Amino acid sequence: MTGAVIASPYPVAPGLPFTDDSRYRRRRARSQAMAGLIAFAAFLGVSILWIILGYVTVKGAPALNLAFFTERPLPYGEVGGGIAPAITGSLMLLVVAAVLGVPIGIGAAIFLVEYGKGSIIEGVRFASDLVAGLPSIVVGVFVWAALVRNVIGNFSGLAGAVALAIIMVPIIIRTVEAVLNLVPHTLREAGLALGVPKWRVILGVVLPTARAGIVTGVVLSVARAGGETAPLLLTTLGNQFFNWDLGKPTGAIPIQLYNYAVAPYPDWHEKAWGAALVLILVVGVLSILTRVATRGSVR
Amino acid sequence: MTATHSQIEALVRPEPVRHHVPHGPELPGHWMQVINLSVWYGARQAVEGVNMTVRPKAATAIIGPSGCGKSTFIRCLNRMHEVGAGVNRVSGQVLLDGHDIYAPSVDPVKVRRHIGMVFQRPNPFPSMSVAENVVAGLRLVSNPTKSQVDETVERCLDQAALWDEVKDKLSASGASLSGGQQQRLCIARALAVSPDVLLMDEPCSALDPIATAKIEQLIIELKRDYTIVIVTHNMQQAQRVADETAFFLAAEDRIGRLVEMAPTGQLFAHPADERTAAYVAGRFG
Numbered sequence: 261m262t263g264a265v266i267a268s269p270y271p272v273a274p275g276l277p278f279t280d281d282s283r284y285r286r287r288r289a290r291s292q293a294m295a296g297l298i299a300f301a302a303f304l305g306v307s308i309l310w311i312i313l314g315y316v317t318v319k320g321a322p323a324l325n326l327a328f329f330t331e332r333p334l335p336y337g338e339v340g341g342g343i344a345p346a347i348t349g350s351l352m353l354l355v356v357a358a359v360l361g362v363p364i365g366i367g368a369a370i371f372l373v374e375y376g377k378g379s380i381i382e383g384v385r386f387a388s389d390l391v392a393g394l395p396s397i398v399v400g401v402f403v404w405a406a407l408v409r410n411v412i413g414n415f416s417g418l419a420g421a422v423a424l425a426i427i428m429v430p431i432i433i434r435t436v437e438a439v440l441n442l443v444p445h446t447l448r449e450a451g452l453a454l455g456v457p458k459w460r461v462i463l464g465v466v467l468p469t470a471r472a473g474i475v476t477g478v479v480l481s482v483a484r485a486g487g488e489t490a491p492l493l494l495t496t497l498g499n500q501f502f503n504w505d506l507g508k509p510t511g512a513i514p515i516q517l518y519n520y521a522v523a524p525y526p527d528w529h530e531k532a533w534g535a536a537l538v539l540i541l542v543v544g545v546l547s548i549l550t551r552v553a554t555r556g557s558v559r
Numbered sequence: 560m561t562a563t564h565s566q567i568e569a570l571v572r573p574e575p576v577r578h579h580v581p582h583g584p585e586l587p588g589h590w591m592q593v594i595n596l597s598v599w600y601g602a603r604q605a606v607e608g609v610n611m612t613v614r615p616k617a618a619t620a621i622i623g624p625s626g627c628g629k630s631t632f633i634r635c636l637n638r639m640h641e642v643g644a645g646v647n648r649v650s651g652q653v654l655l656d657g658h659d660i661y662a663p664s665v666d667p668v669k670v671r672r673h674i675g676m677v678f679q680r681p682n683p684f685p686s687m688s689v690a691e692n693v694v695a696g697l698r699l700v701s702n703p704t705k706s707q708v709d710e711t712v713e714r715c716l717d718q719a720a721l722w723d724e725v726k727d728k729l730s731a732s733g734a735s736l737s738g739g740q741q742q743r744l745c746i747a748r749a750l751a752v753s754p755d756v757l758l759m760d761e762p763c764s765a766l767d768p769i770a771t772a773k774i775e776q777l778i779i780e781l782k783r784d785y786t787i788v789i790v791t792h793n794m795q796q797a798q799r800v801a802d803e804t805a806f807f808l809a810a811e812d813r814i815g816r817l818v819e820m821a822p823t824g825q826l827f828a829h830p831a832d833e834r835t836a837a838y839v840a841g842r843f844g
Contacts, residue, residue, distance in 0.1 A: 446682040450745070452642050454696030454752055455672025464699045468686035 316536050323534025333500050333516065336525055343535050345502045349511035350542075353421050353496065354482055356506065361425035361485075362478055365432025372433070373440040374462055385437075392430035399426050400491030408495055417503070417510035420496030427488055428481035435477030439470045472554030479550045483543040489514035513539045588615025589656055589673075589755035589786045591636065596651035598631055598640065605631045609651075609817045611805060613756070618778055618787040620801030620823065622794055624844030627807040628815020629790045633758050636788060637674035638667040655755065672700070675754035679761045681741035683733030683748070689716075690729040692744055696752040711751050719747035720777050739770025743777065750785075757781065759789040763796065775800050794839060798827055806835045 327342050334341030368388070372381055403423040408415055443466050451461035467474065492498070498515035499508070513535055520532035591613035598606040606628040613619050621629045634640040638660060640647045652659045660670045683692045690712045697703045697711060712729065716722040721743040725736065733744055742762060749757060759778070763771040778787060778800045791797050797804050804827070805820040819832045830836040838844050 444682070446678060446680060447684060449639065449642060449678065450682045450684070450748075451695070451699065452668075453637065453639060453671055453676035453678075454699070454748065455668055455670075455675075456696060456699040457668050460699045464695070465684055465686070469684065471686065 313540070316533060316540060319530070320533035320535075320537030323530045324537065328531070328534055329538075332502065333520075333531075336523070336528070341531075343511075343513065343516045343531070343538065345499060346511040346513045346516035346535065347538065347542075348502060348504075349417070349496070349499065350486060350513045352504065352506075353417055353424060353492075353510060353512055354486055356418070356421035357424035357428060357485055358478070358482060360421060361428035361481070362432060364425075365429045365478075365481070366436055366474065368429070368433045369436035369440060370462060370467075372437050374458070374466070388430045388433045391426065392434065395490075396423075396427055396488050397490040397494075399423050400494035402426075403491065404494040412507065414507075415495065415497035415509045416507050417496050418506040420492050420510060420512065421506070423491035423495045424485040424488060427491065428485050431481035431484055432477050435480060436470075436474050439473030439477065440466060442473070443469045475550050475554050479546050483546060486543055487514060487539060489518055493518070513542070586615070586656060590615040591674075591756060591786070591788075592652075592654040592657075593636070594652040594654070596632070596635060596649065596653060598628070598635055599648040600631075601647075604814050606635075606815045611817060611820055613786060613788055614803060615786050616782060616784065617802040618782045618789060618800050620797035620804045621788065621790045621807060622792070622797050622804060622838075623807035623815070623818075624809075624838070625792070626813065626815075627809045629807045630760055631815065632807065633760050633788060633790045634676075636756075636758055637671050637676055639671070639676055641667060672752055673754055674756045674758060675749035675752065676758040676760065677742070677745050677749055677762050680765045681738055681745050683736070683741050683744050685732065685734045687733055688730045689725050689733050689736070689744060692733040693747045693751050695748060700752070715747040715751045716744075718750050718781070719743045720773065720780070721747060737770070739766050739773060742766060742770070742774060746774075746777065746781075750781075754785070756786045756788065759787065761790050761792060764792065771796070794827070798823055806830075806832075806838060808834055808838070 327340050329342055329347065330344050331340065331342040332345050333343060368384065372384055376384065400423055403419050403426070407419040407422060412419055447465055447469060448461055451465045452458065456464070492512050492515050496512060496515070497509040498519060499511040501511075503510050517532050517535040517539065520528040520535060523529075593609050593611040593613075596606065596609045597604065609632060621633060623629050631640060635649055636653060640649070649661060651661075653661060655670075655673060659665070660667075660674070683689075684695055687695060690708075691698075693712045693715050694703065694708050697708070703711070713722060713726075716725060721740060724740060725731075725744075728735075733741065736744060742765075746757075746762075763774050766774065775796060778789065781787060782800075782802070789797075789801065801823045803820065804823040806818045806826065807815050808818045809815045819826065819830060819835045821831070826835065827839050830839060
């Protein structure tokens, strides 16, 4: 008997409790207005990224050709030339900086999470945050005074790598510390309960579990260091020629970008945009590669 | 005398000694004895004055209401309570085959190689496959050969009644198994380092009834070869798997004490203590 109305055995309550009223309508309007505002804020935040990407691509793409990636910069007036010494210089600086900074950063993070106690943790974390907050030019000035002036004696790739490592370390500490804290304590217990020494549990269980997050932190720090200009101006100086000697001035993409950009020639300006695009591409490709390589584990 | 010395050596020497055959009368299996054990978490006392003998090749259940110190107590049996935050102090003695695991020269890491543990929640290593999980303990303390690894994987998964279910996915992630399978994987992992004693801290509390039944069946099989101590909040489980049962209770001071320990049938049918009788009858807890 579908559709049959069954009489309720209970009386109907007077008045409808769900009725709309003006106060409710006002609140709903305000809520919708706020939701619209924050959606707009999110839109702005994302659009800044796309505007920069788009603008740099439009301005920089015409500069890109084979010579741009394979040749050294030429003096003004000569046609062609590229930023190859800056690309190889940046890669060399970043590799050396990573070799210096990654073990320190990961080691410090392991200390904070696995071994540190109370006030020591607070002290290390506070110091690391201070270093992270240092303007990068200050790092450059410090390395210039300490290494370029005194120990090494001249502008050099090594000094630049040290400056970049100083910038990388606090970033690595903070991200790796966060990731290690995400590794469940029960996994450490499981390892220890097998009669495995603590250091072996950290190497064999904790770090592999956090692998993806650690890689992400390292790449993040490399990306950040790759774009630093100020400390490099004071340490590696820049170089128009290919250089593989860490003891000599070395080119780097941001320095080359800066040199091209401050010059008064339209051709160099286009090359500066090209260098900017290459810098973004290098960083972008790096992080995409990590995302793909570390898919599916704790990040 | 010789037996004593070589057994002490087995606990303190740097190389892991497996299948060590002592001189003198053969052990009936590995046994434990707890003498006047008290435990503190920082300034707060959690357990007081426990005396207990753990029978070799038998299952000993520890039951009691929440907060009675049963988990704390079992974690003292392989010095796992020392892991984690805070300064956790212990007084008294815990003997494995007659040797104090709290003696000053004893390395807690070595103790845990002799006395394994399975936890409340299955905790396979997510970065490792099923097979790698089984041999994780072996690999992290020694360099087993390929054939040793293969042999251990099959033998321990078989002992843990898991081989038939996972033999075709040994290289899948340990985390891809069901909860009950994960817990049996953790048992296989604990067995792979050939412990003398297996401690289980509420191993079924995160599992459904079917998975629980499989683990219980497994415990009954394992106690033919291993000495097992199991903490459980489930009195029926204690009755099904345990030969001996110990009842813990915290008084109003919130300090856990051993009220009574007896063969399981006797403890449930004819408890000597009123509090045990009230608890097993379900009148509290």
